[in-house]
Amino acid sequence: xxxxxxxxxxxxxxxxxxxxxxxxxxxxxxxxxxxxxxxxxxxxxxxxxxxxxxxxxxxxxxxxxxxxxxxxxxxxxxxxxxxxxxxxxxxxxxxxxxxxxxxxxxxxxxxxxxxxxxxxxxxxxxxxxxxxxxxxxxxxxxxxxxxxxxxxxxxxxxxxxxxxxxxxxxxxxxxxxxxxxxxxxxxxxxxxxxxxxxxxxxxxxxxxxxxxxxxxxxxxxxxxxxxxxxxxxxxxxxxxxxxxxxxxxxxxxx
Amino acid sequence: xxxxxxxxxxxxxxxxxxxxxxxxxxxxxxxxxxxxxxxxxxxxxxxxxxxxxxxxxxxxxxxxxxxxxxxxxxxxxxxxxxxxxxxxxxxxxxxxxxxxxxxxxxxxxxxxxxxxxxxxxxxxxxxxxxxxxxxxxxxxxxxxxxxxxxxxxxxxxxxxxxxxxxxxxxxxxxxxxxxxxxxxxxxxxxxxxxxxxxxxxxxxxxxxxxxxxxxxxxxxxxxxxxxxxxxxxxxxxxxxxxxxxxxxxxxxxxxxxxxxxxxxxxxxxxxxxxxxxxxxxxxxxxxxxxxxxxxxxxxxxxxxxxxxxxxxxxxxxxxxxxxxxxxxxxxxxxxxxxxxxxxxxxxxxxxxxxxxxxxxxxxxxxxxxxxxxxxxxxxxxxxxxxxxxxxxxxxxxxxxxxxxxxxxxxxxxxxxxxxxxxxxxxxxxxxxxxxxxxxxxxxxxxxxxxxxxxxxxxxxxxxxxxxxxxxxxxxxxxxxxxxxxxxxxxxxxx
Numbered sequence: 001x002x003x004x005x006x007x008x009x010x011x012x013x014x015x016x017x018x019x020x021x022x023x024x025x026x027x028x029x030x031x032x033x034x035x036x037x038x039x040x041x042x043x044x045x046x047x048x049x050x051x052x053x054x055x056x057x058x059x060x061x062x063x064x065x066x067x068x069x070x071x072x073x074x075x076x077x078x079x080x081x082x083x084x085x086x087x088x089x090x091x092x093x094x095x096x097x098x099x100x101x102x103x104x105x106x107x108x109x110x111x112x113x114x115x116x117x118x119x120x121x122x123x124x125x126x127x128x129x130x131x132x133x134x135x136x137x138x139x140x141x142x143x144x145x146x147x148x149x150x151x152x153x154x155x156x157x158x159x160x161x162x163x164x165x166x167x168x169x170x171x172x173x174x175x176x177x178x179x180x181x182x183x184x185x186x187x188x189x190x191x192x193x194x195x196x197x198x199x200x201x202x203x204x205x206x207x208x209x210x211x212x213x214x215x216x217x218x219x220x221x222x223x224x225x226x227x228x229x230x231x232x233x234x235x236x237x238x239x240x241x242x243x244x245x246x247x248x249x250x251x252x253x254x
Numbered sequence: 255x256x257x258x259x260x261x262x263x264x265x266x267x268x269x270x271x272x273x274x275x276x277x278x279x280x281x282x283x284x285x286x287x288x289x290x291x292x293x294x295x296x297x298x299x300x301x302x303x304x305x306x307x308x309x310x311x312x313x314x315x316x317x318x319x320x321x322x323x324x325x326x327x328x329x330x331x332x333x334x335x336x337x338x339x340x341x342x343x344x345x346x347x348x349x350x351x352x353x354x355x356x357x358x359x360x361x362x363x364x365x366x367x368x369x370x371x372x373x374x375x376x377x378x379x380x381x382x383x384x385x386x387x388x389x390x391x392x393x394x395x396x397x398x399x400x401x402x403x404x405x406x407x408x409x410x411x412x413x414x415x416x417x418x419x420x421x422x423x424x425x426x427x428x429x430x431x432x433x434x435x436x437x438x439x440x441x442x443x444x445x446x447x448x449x450x451x452x453x454x455x456x457x458x459x460x461x462x463x464x465x466x467x468x469x470x471x472x473x474x475x476x477x478x479x480x481x482x483x484x485x486x487x488x489x490x491x492x493x494x495x496x497x498x499x500x501x502x503x504x505x506x507x508x509x510x511x512x513x514x515x516x517x518x519x520x521x522x523x524x525x526x527x528x529x530x531x532x533x534x535x536x537x538x539x540x541x542x543x544x545x546x547x548x549x550x551x552x553x554x555x556x557x558x559x560x561x562x563x564x565x566x567x568x569x570x571x572x573x574x575x576x577x578x579x580x581x582x583x584x585x586x587x588x589x590x591x592x593x594x595x596x597x598x599x600x601x602x603x604x605x606x607x608x609x610x611x612x613x614x615x616x617x618x619x620x621x622x623x624x625x626x627x628x629x630x631x632x633x634x635x636x637x638x639x640x641x642x643x644x645x646x647x648x649x650x651x652x653x654x655x656x657x658x659x660x661x662x663x664x665x666x667x668x669x670x671x672x673x674x675x676x677x678x679x680x681x682x683x684x685x686x687x688x689x690x691x692x693x694x695x696x697x698x699x700x701x702x703x704x705x706x707x708x709x710x711x712x713x714x715x716x717x718x719x720x721x722x723x724x725x726x727x728x729x730x731x732x733x734x735x736x737x738x739x740x741x742x743x744x745x746x747x748x
Binding site for chain 1: 406409410412413414415416417505506507508572601
């Protein structure tokens with residue numbers, strides 16, 4: 001029986017915001033922009049809380065890596081039903097360069113430290129669309145992984161995961177401990193209600209540094225340039241079908 | 255198509271040829287009739303909002319001349335997209351100078367033809383002003399611009415534990431909802447727009463900008479001066495353009511329970527509703543579907559529904575209070591010969607229980623594929639609801655009309671989803687006459703000809719019958735005081 005679930009939650013620019021590139025092309029504008037929990041992380045938290053409500057797990061721990069503001073994201077997870085939070089403090093240039101490799105090392109270290117039996121993550125973050133952290137975490141821990149989960153069933157000490165794959169649905173059975181990444185149709189996350197937000201203020205968030213976990217967050221990637229996608233060019237109207245065919249031939253399309 | 259509604263705009267024959275001729279000259283309002291005035295105005299518009307902020311394109315104008323009602327398209331002469339209240343004011347001043355009608359446009363999801371430019375003019379598409387400003391969580395209030403829809407607001411509020419509960423069918427602009435005094439399925443507990451607007455920023459026909467409760471003010475209650483805020487709620491764009499609304503928010507319910515129950519008669523269902531309200535159960539939603547609608551839902555979704563008048567109930571509260579509410583509700587429904595009372599707590603089962611109610615519109619349309627649907631909208635005191643529903647059902651049968659009924663029975667408000675063939679002139683005529691009889695039936699029973707959709711183009715005569723000549727005179731005086739040149743959305747409400 002799984003006792004403890006670790007859920008990773010990432011603070012990202014809210015999905016409804018129109019993202020703008022900084023004038024110096026080094027990144028996107030984040031100052032003063034609305035941030036919220038990554039939607040796939042919300043689904044991951046919901047799944048963990050559901051497991052706790054079914055009394056299949058004892059404790060849900062929400063984890064986030066970043067500066068002070070990520071504590072808001074952890075509080076949202078607590079308001080949804082997580083029991084306590086862990087804030088891994090990463091700020092400044094380290095935070096700008098933080099990517100799946102470093103986060104997966106942190107998650108692996110925490111999983112060992114907290115003696116977790118299950119890690120649930122969102123399948124990807126909506127800002128970088130990497131879709132790597134879950135897989136890397138499983139590899140570092142040498143745990144089995146059930147990614148793109150649309151259904152998770154805990155059966156004793158085994159985990160049945162239905163995965164959404166290109167060809168349809170694939171069902172796998174994993175030995176615990178394991179890593180699961182949540183896909184869109186896994187569940188519908190609950191809203192944080194005011195009474196639960198109040199209760200969440202009293203739940204504990206402990207703060208650690210990557211160094212305390214023996215993790216080096218130096219990045220091996222350097223972002224050279226960030227640009228907006230090219231502006232959509234106006235279409236060209238043609239008079240006849242023959243014109244259309246010749247234009248398509250010119251453009252090498254046919 | 256909707257020749258029946260043309261009669262409201264001017265007394266016209268139902269002769270199709272006449273109708274076409276009229277439509278051609280009125281629908282394609284002569285640009286050249288005031289050609290040079292319009293040209294000057296358009297040039298002035300461009301200097302305020304730039305080239306991209308103005309359009310004379312036919313397709314764009316057509317799009318802005320229709321909403322989701324069955325009224326035919328009345329395109330404006332030009333469409334403008336202001337990005338700030340200063341631009342709205344500047345554009346309005348230009349319209350005022352040139353005496354051009356002003357038609358505010360939110361999401362175009364109205365149901366009474368409110369955006370039709372019956373005298374041509376300038377359509378102000380306020381959709382680019384889409385910021386959510388000034389959220390005050392502890393005070394439960396937020397200010398929004400006209401481009402913000404109710405679903406967008408609630409999505410943005412999801413982490414705060416707050417929501418804006420008024421939920422008409424469409425994902426409408428909140429300022430548009432203010433303009434039509436919209437309501438939704440949970441008005442019985444949370445109220446309609448009338449109870450949930452604290453302050454409005456309004457641009458009048460001459461460009462003056464006012465704040466109905468004072469700039470930035472948002473006390474929960476006030477006794478200060480005339481209630482201008484509620485004057486504009488339901489004014490349907492005829493008194494001014496709404497450029498900001500300060501709204502009252504509610505806490506997201508801690509837990510939700512849904513229930514369904516069938517009854518042997520409409521009377522039994524309504525009696526249960528009255529008793530539930532009298533018992534002090536703070537019920538959040540009570541929806542009524544008649545037997546015709548339940549049959550349509552049974553066919554549409556192939557679920558084994560009982561074909562009888564049915565109540566769909568939803569309770570909001572803390573987990574412990576919900577137990578109590580459901581017990582009381584079950585007792586009451588049983589006492590009124592209710593059967594098959596089923597309830598659910600988790601989201602998936604609740605969805606299944608309420609599926610019929612959510613599918614009602616589509617189930618009604620599926621009764622006669624290829625047809626269009628039109629929703630009537632009357633509201634009466636709850637005690638008169640059984641009588642008006644029974645008489646309406648008899649009317650439908652006698653006139654061979656398809657009109658399954660769905661209603662917010664907790665408010666005494668119900669809709670007949672009229673399914674009709676828009677190309678069958680006779681049927682259109684019969685539906686039109688039916689809706690007039692229905693409205694008059696509601697008026698005769700101390701009710702109103704429109705519970706939530708507004709007066710718009712089609713119910714002006716009914717409004718006069720409803721409020722009486724003296725009150726209508728007062729309404730006209732107010733309109734004349736605020737908009738003497740009748741530039742604000744002419745042809746609507748009065």
